[in-house]
Amino acid sequence: MQDHAPDLATEPAAAAPGGDLALEFDLFFEGERARLFQALCLVTRNRFEAEELAQDAFLAVYERWDRVREMEDPTGYLYRTAMNAFRSWHRRSALAAKRAIGLARSDDSIEQLEDQDVVVRTLAPLTTRQRAAVVLIDLLGYSSDEAGRMLGVRPSTVRTHVERAHRDLKARMGRSHG
Secondary structure, three states: OOOOOOOOOOOOOOOOHHHHHHHHHHHHHHHHHHHHHHHHHHHHOOHHHHHHHHHHHHHHHHHOHHHHOOOOOHHHHHHHHHHHHHHHHHHHHHHHHHHOOOOOOOOOHHHHOHHHHHHHHHHOOOOHHHHHHHHHHHHOOOOHHHHHHHHOOOHHHHHHHHHHHHHHHHHHHHHHHO
16 A cells, blocks of 8 residues: 555546546546446455455556546456456465464455355355456456456466366356256
């Protein structure tokens, strides 16, 4: 986290006549925040971590909005930023967990998101990378090229993760219904 974060409600994205950049960012934020949060909830399985990652991603995009808004796919940049933050967070968390087993607070509140409960439970047995790939490809509709850019891997790696996840989920469903 940075030492000084701008107050998104009061500080403009750039000195633009009439605040057009700030308004454009506000519209982008309102259009993407729920979808990004839901995707991160599914990937992290923890709404508090998802909220923090989403805030960090939006802050990074806000700080660069004058350039990001000109990109071919600002939403893709937002998701790539969020997934990069998630990967960094995941690495730090794994290290911290090894140092302090059992000290982390569990998150029971994810079950309050009833709409996603079945999806969360279904995706839970997948690896973190498989979950991220399935969320981006199957639930959010990104191509393997786009998902690969967001996750920092080759498109073929994304397809492999999704294929293995599908195979694993089908096998689990077969065992539970057979």
